[in-house]
Amino acid sequence: xxxxxxxxxxxxxxxxxxxxxxxxxxxxxxxxxxxxxxxxxxxxxxxxxxxxxxxxxxxxxxxxxxxxxxxxxxxxxxxxxxxxxxxxxxxxxxxxxxxxxxxxxxxxxxxxxxxxxxxxxxxxxxxxxxxxxxxxxxxxxxxxxxxxxxxxxxxxxxxxxxxxxxxxxxxxxxxxxxxxxxxxxxxxxxxxxxxxxxxxxxxxxxxxxxxxxxxxxxxxxxxxxxxxxxxxxxxxxxxxxxxxxxxxxxxxxxxxxxxxxxxxxxxxxxxxxxxxxxxxxxxxxxxxxxxxxxxxxxxxxxxxxxxxxxxxxxxxxxxxxxxxxxxxx
Amino acid sequence: xxxxxxxxxxxxxxxxxxxxxxxxxxxxxxxxxxxxxxxxxxxxxxxxxxxxxxxxxxxxxxxxxxxxxxxxxxxxxxxxxxxxxxxxxxxxxxxxxxxxxxxxxxxxxxxxxxxxxxxxxxxxxxxxxxxxxxxxxxxxxxxxxxxxxxxxxxxxxxxxxxxxxxxxxxxxxxxxxxxxxxxxxxxxxxxxxxxxxxxxxxxxxxxxxxxxxxxxxxxxxxxxxxxxxxxxxxxxxxxxxxxxxxxxxxxxx
Numbered sequence: 001x002x003x004x005x006x007x008x009x010x011x012x013x014x015x016x017x018x019x020x021x022x023x024x025x026x027x028x029x030x031x032x033x034x035x036x037x038x039x040x041x042x043x044x045x046x047x048x049x050x051x052x053x054x055x056x057x058x059x060x061x062x063x064x065x066x067x068x069x070x071x072x073x074x075x076x077x078x079x080x081x082x083x084x085x086x087x088x089x090x091x092x093x094x095x096x097x098x099x100x101x102x103x104x105x106x107x108x109x110x111x112x113x114x115x116x117x118x119x120x121x122x123x124x125x126x127x128x129x130x131x132x133x134x135x136x137x138x139x140x141x142x143x144x145x146x147x148x149x150x151x152x153x154x155x156x157x158x159x160x161x162x163x164x165x166x167x168x169x170x171x172x173x174x175x176x177x178x179x180x181x182x183x184x185x186x187x188x189x190x191x192x193x194x195x196x197x198x199x200x201x202x203x204x205x206x207x208x209x210x211x212x213x214x215x216x217x218x219x220x221x222x223x224x225x226x227x228x229x230x231x232x233x234x235x236x237x238x239x240x241x242x243x244x245x246x247x248x249x250x251x252x253x254x255x256x257x258x259x260x261x262x263x264x265x266x267x268x269x270x271x272x273x274x275x276x277x278x279x280x281x282x283x284x285x286x287x288x289x290x291x292x293x294x295x296x297x298x299x300x301x302x303x304x305x306x307x308x309x310x311x312x313x314x315x316x317x318x319x320x321x322x323x324x325x326x327x328x329x
Numbered sequence: 330x331x332x333x334x335x336x337x338x339x340x341x342x343x344x345x346x347x348x349x350x351x352x353x354x355x356x357x358x359x360x361x362x363x364x365x366x367x368x369x370x371x372x373x374x375x376x377x378x379x380x381x382x383x384x385x386x387x388x389x390x391x392x393x394x395x396x397x398x399x400x401x402x403x404x405x406x407x408x409x410x411x412x413x414x415x416x417x418x419x420x421x422x423x424x425x426x427x428x429x430x431x432x433x434x435x436x437x438x439x440x441x442x443x444x445x446x447x448x449x450x451x452x453x454x455x456x457x458x459x460x461x462x463x464x465x466x467x468x469x470x471x472x473x474x475x476x477x478x479x480x481x482x483x484x485x486x487x488x489x490x491x492x493x494x495x496x497x498x499x500x501x502x503x504x505x506x507x508x509x510x511x512x513x514x515x516x517x518x519x520x521x522x523x524x525x526x527x528x529x530x531x532x533x534x535x536x537x538x539x540x541x542x543x544x545x546x547x548x549x550x551x552x553x554x555x556x557x558x559x560x561x562x563x564x565x566x567x568x569x570x571x572x573x574x575x576x577x578x579x580x581x582x
Contacts, residue, residue: 060415080331080421088419094412098343110335111420 008072011036011164011194012057017066019052019218026052027218030066034211036163037191041205041212042198043315049218050198051091054168057196058088071163084113087157091168091198093150097142101132101152104141105159112160126155129185147178154185165189167197171204183208206311214318222318226311233317234309237287239278241294242269243301247276253297254278258286273302332422333430340434350438353399357392357442364388365449380467382450383551386474387544390514392442393485397510398503400438401489404431405578410497414578428490428574436486443478447471470551477550481543484563485510487570494577514543 012034019026027049034040044050055061057068059075059082068075071085096104102123109119127133130151136144141152150170157165170186171179179201186208189195199205205212206226213223222229243250247265254261258280267275280286286293291304344350368384371377377384408414417427450471492505546559 055415058419060418080423083419083421086419088416090412090415090419092412094416096411096413098347107335107339108420111332111417111422113421 011071012196013069015067017053017056017068018064019056020064025218030220032213032220032223034194034196036194038211039190039195039209041209042196043212044215045319048215051168054166058086058166059083085163087162088166089153089157089168089170093153095141095149095152099141100138101136101141102138105155108156109159114160122159126158130155146173150174162193164194169198171199171201202311202315214315216319229314230309231282233314235282236279237282238307239290240305240307241276241278241301242273242303243276243299244272245299253299257293258284330423330426333426336422336426336430337433340430341437344434344438353396354442357396358445360392361446362449380470382471386547389478394507394510397439397485397489398506401435401486401493401506402499402503404435404490405493406496406499406502424575424578428571432487432490432571435490436482439482439486440479443475469553473551473553477547480563484566487567491570491574494574516541
């Protein structure tokens with residue numbers, strides 16, 4: 001494998017990538033980077049252009065315009081060098097049904113420039129890492145379950161110890177145990193190789209990835225660390241409060257504590273108790289001690305809790321924002 | 330041509346492990362055996378101006394049209410249908426290496442099938458020697474005719490590979506190959522049968538017609554006449570088809 005003398009700043013660079021099919025634009029001016037050793041989640045609704053972007057980065061599809069590099073090598077100008085640093089597992093993970101697992105991995109190792117003397121050792125290693133060695137080593141790929149096929153795909157991706165791995169929906173169709181196994185496997189790659197992973201299971205992405213890139217309708221809508229995106233896309237903190245204080249009185253108290261507060265009734269409960277939703281800016285100074293402020297103001301309540309925003313909320317906020325922008329335009 | 334050798338061995342292994350190849354080989358040998366049998370019968374009834382081997386090879390177009398498409402139809406179309414071609418293209422192997430490896434594997438299989446015909450002639454010669462004073466198998470005719478098959482196979486197999494690149498359906502690839510091979514085989518004869526001499530405006534067709542006469546090439550090879558023109562035709566045709574196949578794969582992915 002060819003080793004550049006210096007490590008590039010970014011393992012993957014997508015710069016103003018655009019792909020058009022006639023009048024249909026699949027992706028437009030998409031730019032993002034993945035740093036060496038970083039695990040990045042690539043998210044977007046169905047048809048957002050995730051697979052198209054991944055195919056362009058993997059060199060199996062030509063973009064209409066823009067620039068893509070893998071470990072500093074241009075995917076279009078120097079495809080062989082770019083591919084030597086890359087492993088790509090496409091969506092649905094197509095595999096030849098008439099080959100045995102070990103036979104297939106040996107062939108792939110040879111094609112991926114693994115040195116002849118190391119081929120057998122590497123094949124054994126990835127089969128152990130992906131738990132294929134005991135139950136699938138000598139079996140025909142066509143006879144494997146979905147989970148084992150996915151493992152073969154990931155084993156193939158790890159074979160040549162590439163600098164960059166692109167995984168398109170690697171856990172699709174797997175049961176929770178298998179998802180857990182693959183998640184641990186991907187997590188173990190942190191720091192060793194850059195991983196770009198697309199998935200619909202946002203919880204899984206949140207658990208594994210250092211950073212997320214969110215696209216919608218072929219355009220970048222957000223990218224960064226989950227916490228940063230939470231601050232950017234969800235500027236308000238939401239509290240659930242169960243109290244018997246009337247709405248008007250509670251609103252007055254809240255506005256005194258924080259002028260940008262908003263309150264709405266969520267649910268009327270038995271015994272005159274009401275569940276309210278209080279919204280205050282995330283940056284507000286009272287966020288950390290709202291309960292204390294309410295007690296001091298004489299508000300009686302039996303429960304108060306801040307809503308936790310997960311990646312799902314960030315994803316929905318980001319995609320909703322662009323959808324609304326699109327509708328306005 | 331990175332990884333050509335690895336890919337070629339892989340393709341050959343696949344070909345010789347595939348039921349499709351063995352079924353095709355069975356069909357080929359049955360067909361050739363039957364043709365040879367009838368040629369022998371004909372020669373045993375009365376002396377013929379041709380040997381049974383010559384008579385058999387005159388019908389080379391039958392296996393060419395019926396068997397060759399079965400050998401090449403799956404090479405790319407099946408991989409495209411299953412998506413494994415995309416996966417192969419993510420490796421550092423070049424498209425030219427992939428196309429040439431698939432072509433050479435199919436050509437070697439085609440050649441092997443024809444070599445499988447030799448034992449028929451050896452057995453008959455061993456058992457019967459001659460019938461009606463006629464040598465049943467003239468080795469020079471057999472070698473010449475097989476040389477023609479191998480040489481023309483360069484173009485014919487390349488056409489099959491090209492057709493397989495154009496579609497995801499193996500059946501459609503086989504049909505396309507059949508039509509193109511039929512056109513190529515029949516074109517020379519059809520052009521020769523036209524009264525080109527009397528049509529001055531078609532005079533330019535005289536040369537191409539002379540080059541494309543496939544049956545004439547077979548006769549020349551069987552007679553031991555080595556003409557460079559068919560060699561150039563088959564080699565350049567092969568390069569053109571495989572070049573187009575590379576472009577087709579590049580364009581589709």
